[in-house]
Amino acid sequence: MLIGGAEQPDGSTPMLLARSRHAARLTTPRSTVSSRRFPTAAQPHVxxxxxxxxxxxxxxxxxxITATRADDLPGLHTFATGLEKDWxxxxQGLTTCWNSGAxxxxxxxxxxxxxxxxxxxxxxLLRKRVLLTATRPLAQPVTTTGHVR
Structure with missing residues (x-):
């Protein structure tokens, strides 16, 4: 189930910010995807x-998926098969800005x-507590300076 995220002032969505926050690591020469964890052939696919x-x-x-299946990488083949099962x-999850974060x-x-x-x-009593707290918004994130965003 996908639910939409609120758009930020800069036009992006919170989910996109969370994912793109680490995108620089994926393009640096010394990436988190090391050759010890993945075969060299898998790195471009990852x-x-x-x-x-x-x-x-x-x-x-x-x-x-077509490019992944062309190489002999059984782990990525299994991953691709799992993606195809719920295509x-x-x-939709990879193209829309909707998410189930809320x-x-x-x-x-x-x-x-x-x-x-x-x-x-x-x-x-549990039901009453859940219903009473559901009317309040969840805690606001606090910045490093102690101010609520």
Whole structure:
């Protein structure tokens, strides 16, 4: 399920910022993808997939899968097969700016309330706490200077 993220003043979305924040690591010569973890033949494919992720160019995914299958890389073949099993959802996730961040945050909050109340009360009180806290916005992120963004 995909849910839209709020657009930032600069026109980008939070999910895109989170992914592109590390894009520089993928293009530097001394990358996080070291030859000890991936065969040399896999590195261009991993970088190309990272580029598809950061630029939201899901329309190029079929070309990436074709190029990956041309090489003898069983790990990437398995990954590509998994992508093809839910093709429509994968392409939508790689092309649109919608994400499920708000839902995931709310679910995380509900689980936290449930853990806090474990063994203390039954379902009616848990339900009231969850409903009361659902009307409040989640905590605002704080910058390094201590100011709320």
């Amino acid at each position: 970088r190309a997939f990272a580029e598809i992720l950061t630029t939201r160019s899901g329309q190029h995914l079929k070309d990436w 429509d959802a994968v392409v 839902v995931e945050g709310r679910v995380n909050h509900i689980k936290m309330v449930k853990r806090q109340m474990f063994g203390l009360a039954k379902l009616p």
